[in-house]
Amino acid sequence: MNGSLAQVAPGKQKWSWRRRLAVGAGVFAGLCGLGYAAMLMLGVITWQRLMEHDTKCCWEENATPEWMAGLMGLQVPQAATDRRAGFKTSSQYDVGLLTFTVTTAEADRFLQPLVPPDKKMLPNLDPRKPGYTRSDGFSHLGLPEPETFTEGMRQRSVCNGDAQTPESKALGLCTKIYAHEFQPGATRIYLWASIEGNIGKPPAP
Incomplete structure (x- = not known):
């Protein structure tokens, strides 16, 4: 068993x-x-x-061209038209946008003291396809992104003191500058700046 x-x-x-x-x-x-x-x-x-x-998220409603120009440390030409600005906060960094239209001669006068004398504005040799947008770009302002332009486009990054001029030394932020001559004698300036650290929000109107 x-x-x-x-x-x-x-x-x-x-x-x-x-x-x-x-x-x-x-x-x-x-x-x-x-x-x-x-x-x-x-x-x-x-x-x-x-x-x-x-x-x-998170575009501030009160970012005026005057406030953004002051933040960037730039003097917008008095004759500039169609001025637009934007300020966006994110989890990584903030972004400031400023754009306006001037004559090409006025654009040259605006750009000259910001670019070192031994440097020059560069063409866009690697354009984005038409319709390209970015979450922190100028499409927020109702404009095509400057990276999509080649003809008539000049661009350069500038930081404080790159050129030994009062305008360059007054720069408050490193800024990407795009200058697009969209028609003969007329240029739109695009200014894009990334901002690290808390700088506060634009004042209420």
């Missing part, structure tokens, strides 16, 4: 400790894989939500 109880039932095999260990390791590895996949999916979702937030 005791001998019959010790026998394994027909059709069943007793698992060895090695097989149990292998199965347990497989289950553990599977759980770890599921946990890693869940963490990766959570990271992707968090990143997507952060990018969506930064794309849709």
Whole structure:
């Protein structure tokens, strides 16, 4: 009787400790894989939500061209028309935009003291396709992005003191300058500046 109880039932095999260990390791590895996949999916979702937030948010309503020019440390020509400005905060850095239209001769007078005498404005040799937009770009102001233009486009980045002139030394932010002669004798100036650190919001009107 005791001998019959010790026998394994027909059709069943007793698992060895090695097989149990292998199965347990497989289950553990599977759980770890599921946990890693869940963490990766959570990271992707968090990143997507952060990018969506930064794309849709947070343009300040009271960013006037006068306020933005003061922040950038630039003097907009008195004859400038169609002045527009924007100020956007995000989780990474803030962005200031300023744009206006002047005659090409006036644009040259505006740009000359900002660019070092041994440097020059550069053409756009790597244009973006028409219709290109960016979350912190000039499309927010109802304008095409300057990176899409080639004909009549000049561009350069300038920072405080790049040129030994009062205008250059007065620059408050490193600024990307685009000058687009969109028709003979007429140029639109685009100014884009990234801002690190909290500088506050534009004052209410």
